[in-house]
Amino acid sequence: MTILYNPFFLLFITFVFLFLFRVVLIKTGLIFTVKKKWRLFEDCFHVYQLFKVPKFNESMQRNQLYHKVFVYLNSLTSVEDSDFTNLFTGKKPNEILPRLDPNQIIEDDFLGAKILWINEDNNLVLKIRKADKRRVLRPYVQHIHSISDDLDEKKRDLKLYMNVVGHGDDQKGRWRCVPFTHPSTFETIAMESDLKNKVKSDLESFLKAKQYYHRLGRVWKRSYLLYGPSGTGKSSFIAALANFLSYDVYDIDLSKVSDDSDLKLLLLQSSAKSVIVIEDLDRYLSEKSTAVSLSGILNFMDGMLTSSCGEERVMVFTMNGKDHVDQAVLRPGRIDVHIHFPLCDFTAFKTLANSYLGLKDHKLFPQVEEIFQNGSSLSPAEIGELMIANRNSPSRALKSVIHALQTDGDGRGALNIGRRSTENGPRKLSGEMGEGSGVFGKEGANAVKEFKKLYGLLRVKSSRKSQSFDLNGDQKEGG
Ligand SMILES: Nc1ncnc2c1ncn2[C@@H]1O[C@H](COP(=O)(O)OP(=O)(O)OP(=O)(O)O)[C@@H](O)[C@H]1O
Ligand SMILES: [Mg+2]
Structure with a gap:
């Protein structure tokens, strides 16, 4: 019995007991409960300060700090370790991304200080000990800035935002977003290479011109008007432009905008870059199929409200034709660059044949060229579809293009009609695509024939100008 009073034995027993207690705590997960209780106990001896980072500022603009903190917090391992969190699949196979959940609390350590973040609805709340605040807060916010900038730079997944109809007074978060993965690039678009290079250098000089715009007291934005018939690559060009700049896309559906101030709000809630x-x-202007007034659109184009942030934005408007559009819409400053998207000519055809069929040359090319010279044309979309449908046989593809040009495309290039699918009815591809048929719906062809009757078979040999790049004075500013 004397052994029980031996201090070494008692010490040994205590160690064994503590070790087993620790094993039980860890194995059963009780350790987390103990830690939590301990924190609550510790909290009683500290005064905390709370800092709220709201998603929107008082004028309903996005708060950039909110975005940065959000990106930063999602990168912390403590997101995974917290009691509950959201899991999403990533880009790579088997990649799983933890993402903050509303009301989730995240712990962070910085310069020896414990910091808590609470994810509330539209706010992120930072909780820090008052004693640590003065020493830690500023360097911590700078740290968040640099980490989130790095992360943004590294995995800049582009997003496509679309506006939805707002409900009642809840105008917040009117944008819905999906990943933007459109594969179009300037290389895949059939367009005069000179024009492509001009667009690229215009964009590059715009990106470098922040100081220049600011010195002039101008909003740092650039507006493009893309106009031309349906299926000539306007939407593909927008995707290429976004990919070139690595910018997110905000696609505004004017039919879902309730009034002028709603349009302003959408612009305010869009982010930089x-x-x-x-x-x-x-179409919206002529059919008046939007609740937004002309002046609402003009103010939107001027981007008045974004001037306070000085953020870089590129605005793109597409039209099928600009002849009937109010000149105020098109004035320099509102639209900086006008780019015409014409129907296909022989040069564009060769680019398409190269990318769709891998053909640099072919014995049928001279025949195709002659048809184009006679003024026939189709849109690149129509020619592209024929090529895709016959991609296993280049000869068949070319024959079907020739056939379509001779039937449906007769005179379209020269007369530059068929401006809009809604004007002539959508030009549906019909019939069999194989065996050189590639027959197009007769609707379009009839419209062409009627047009020819009216205008006395006017044939202007390839008088159609290809994409024009009217830089309205402004371009010099960008450089
Ligand atoms: N210039 C082009 N170069 C390469 N592909 C093109 C070109 N124009 C059109 N296409 C192809 O045709 C299809 C339709 O093009 P797109 O949607 O860009 O035309 P659009 O001018 O926006 O037409 P719409 O006015 O009807 O919206 C796309 O799949 C695109 O790949
Ligand atoms: Mg389009």
Whole structure:
């Protein structure tokens, strides 16, 4: 019995007991409960300060700090270790990304200080001990900035935002987003290479011109008008432009915008480094199929409200034709660059044949060239579809293009009609695509014939100008 009073034995027993207690705590997960209780106990002896980082500022603009903190927090291992979190699949196979859940609390350590983040609805709340605040807060925020900038740079997954109809007074978060993965690039678009290079250098000089714009007291934005018939590559060009700039795309559907102030709000809630797109603007203006007034659109184009942030934005408007559009919409400054998207000519055809069929030359090319010279044309979309359908046999593909040009495309290039699918009815590809048929719906062909009757078979030999690049004075500013 004397052994029980031996201090070494008692010490040994205590160690064994503590070791077993620790094993039980860890194995059963009780350790987390103990830690939590301990934290609550510790909290009683500290005064905390809370800092709220709201998603939107008082004028409903996005708070950039919110985005940065969000990106930063999602990169912390403590997101995974917290009690509950969201899991999403990543880009790579088997990749799983933990993402903050509303009301989730995340712990972080910085310069020896414990920091808590609470993810509330539209706010991130930072909780820090008052004693640590002065020493830690500023360097911590700088740390968040640099880490999130690095992360943004590294995995810049582009996003496509679309506006949805707002409900009642809840105008927040009117944008819905999906990953933007459109594969179009300037290389895949059939367009005069000179024009392509001009567009690229215009964009590059715009990117470098922040100081220049600011010195002039101008909003740092650039507006493009893309106009031309349906299926000539306007939307593909927008995707190429976004990929070139690595910008997110905000695609505004004017039919879902309730009034002028709603449109303003959408612009305010878009983020910097983005392409803001309004497709078919001419249609909305002529049909008055939007609740937004002309002046609402003009103010939007001026981007008045974004001037306070000085953020870089590229605006793109598409139209089928600009002849009937109010000149105020097109004035320099509102639209900086006009780019015409014509129907296919022989040069564009060769680019398409190269990319769709891998053909640099072919014995049928001279025949195709002659048809184009006679003024026939189709849109690149129509020619592209024929090539895709016959991609296993280049000869058959070319024959079907020739056939389509001779029937449906007769005179379209010269007369430059068929401006809009809605004008002539959508030009559906019909019939069999194989065996050189590639027959197009007769609707379009009839429209062409009627047009020819009216205008006395006017044939202007390839008088159609290809994509024009009217830089309205402004371009010099960008450089
Ligand atoms: N210039 C082009 N170069 C390469 N592909 C093109 C070109 N134009 C059109 N295409 C192809 O045709 C299809 C339709 O093009 P797109 O949607 O860009 O035309 P659009 O001008 O926006 O037409 P719409 O006015 O009807 O919206 C796309 O799949 C695209 O790949
Ligand atoms: Mg389009």
